[in-house]
Amino acid sequence: MSNSLLFRQATLPGGEQADVLVRDGLIAEIGTISSEASRVLDAAGLRILPGLVDLHTHLREPGFEASETILTGSQAAAAGGYTTVFPMANTSPVADNASVVELELSRGREAGYVQVQPIGAVTAGLAGTALADLKGMADSRARVRVFSDDGKCVHDPLVMRRALEYVSAFDGVIAQHAQEPRLTEQAQMNEGELASRLGLAGWPAIAEETIIARDVLIAESVGAALHICHLSTAGSVDVVRWAKQRGIRVTAEVTPHHLLLTEDLAESYDARFKVNPPLRTSEDVLAVRRGLADGTIDIVATDHAPHPSESKECEWDVAAFGMVGLESALSIVLLTMVETGELSWVDVERVMSRTPAQIGRLDWQGLSVGAPARLTLVDPGARQVFATEHLAGRSTNSPYLGRVLPGRIVYTAFEGYLTVDDGALVPAETVAGHALDYAMQRGVPRG
Amino acid sequence: MIPHLLSTRDLSRESAISLLDTAEDMAILGHRDNKKLPALRGKTIVNLFYEDSTRTRISFEVAQKRLSADVINFSAKGSSVSKGESFKDTILTLRELGVDGVVIRHPSSGAPQLLAERDWIDVPVVNAGDGTHEHPTQALLDAFTLRKNIHGADSRGRGLDGAHVIIVGDILHSRVARSNVWLLEHLGARVTVVAPVTLIPAGASRWPITISHDLDSALSQPVDAVMMLRVQSERMRDAYFPNAHEYSQGWGLTEERFAALSPQTLVMHPGPMNRGLEICSTAADSAQSVILQQVANGVFVRMSVLYSILTGTSEVPHE
């Protein structure tokens, strides 16, 4: 009964009620449970999900610790119900070699809130020319399988082709930030009447769609796996749908903000709404929702992009692109997809936990006896005005501040210990202590 | 009275006409020996210029001095801005210095709106041109010039109902064009814009304009004024058009086009002109050119805007 947690009367994704017993870091039992536990938690009315997995996170460490660190980003993730995040490679130094990804892995383990599973750069220094140490990262302790120059597009078709071929040898996947650079020079917001009226240079849909169209054809010709980051336009949904029908190995993600927000928000010139790819039109929002509902889009990924206030409290064209999203992601999916009837809770489990883990080449066991106890319990009926107190990371550039959002993360458990307890983040020292205990117990290598 | 002048798009017809009428009063004052009015005595206005524009800054400065305001010129060059001070920090500094109004020129679209809407400073803001967004005082001076030439002494209280104005050139990058489109529409004028397809903004078909790519056919209709926009030669590098010669042949007010123009049609240009590119010297210097009137009227319109916004009234005392 040491280190055990018993969640009483939780609602499983499929709707059944069950008790869930967690012992020694694993799910020990699911059903009607009479055995004792060191802590019993009332989960009546709470939906239990396997811990959420974010395939697209910016943790900013090393290099940009004023915006976020591996610890604070892990805390933001736990607060949002996540137990795994894939940090992008655009750190400083760039995660383009084994030592940087191993550093990220170690710091993630020390923090102990989530699994930090690094993404490696595709090209050295994200420069778009020479390949990064792809195999070196794959063979490192971080076991990197997802490679991305996110923030930049791998725009050279030769480099893209070679990268797809090269990583296919070790079951890697290239996650493409689809943005044709010549078509988006100085681009500030979605191209269209509003951008023209506001005097902001347009970011046309075709700059995304032409790269996706090119890359699905390259992926097909070399038989490699391609993942599309933050798909944002109706045309992109059509291209991916066509590619899947053709049997091309392509997967795609959509961000919560592209499921909800539209370009109109730029009218305030409030740079909290400046993001890349930009917020699009309401037709695009409907198309990506439909794409997510019908499986054309495989997953929701946050593109959590923390920035210090001075990078947002300024002129629009001077401001940084990006918004934080880990803490609010599940709420936005509830609002846009579940409350609208487009996704069930089983679908939520699929698009926010199972499939992102599978695209990231992680072993995913879900809610099953013997699986690692990575759990999220959410109160779907709760509604609150989203405010900075709901943000657990270091930056506050959320587009949702002041909005009423549904859903509240009540408990998050990672490797059998709580990282969020009764809606509150468990302190760093406590979590780090649990992480150390777990590592000793399992013999997980440190440092 | 409006609290700020950020754009012409959100300026009502009534407010626009009121500003133009007050500018008429300022023009009368401008023809006296003593051109000064004590209206803004003791008020400090900062001209916050993040972009070089001697023409616009001098026009504002003359207007401010005629209204007896104290003027501070702040330009990005030689200030802390070039050393990397943020826009917000600069504005907070101005607030502590106790200015009564800000005239702002900025390369970033929307910068004047941020200034007006954030709690950084609480004073009237006049947009003197922001990025490719708007240049409302330019549109007001264009409207003033048109109204004077069309209605003469009978201008007061009137709009530009039924007038037809053609705007030619780089609409895509032009804040002057945007401000003119909205203001002319509010004042009842009909607007045709003429440019290569590449220089028409995306979605402009939803604007209250007629779009044409053929200057000769546009000019074959009755036209009250043709406004030529400056075209920058670096646009050629970005493949907006092939070369200066082809641009000039297709979309310039050439000798041939000017010769065919009705003598009643006013020739306008916001300046500075590229003679020989978008406009020939014969047209620019002709009797039907009102380009220099535009410069003079700029002072009256800016006096009107500053007076109306800073005093909160449109009534000008005649002592």
Ligand SMILES: [Zn+2]
């Ligand atoms: Zn990206």
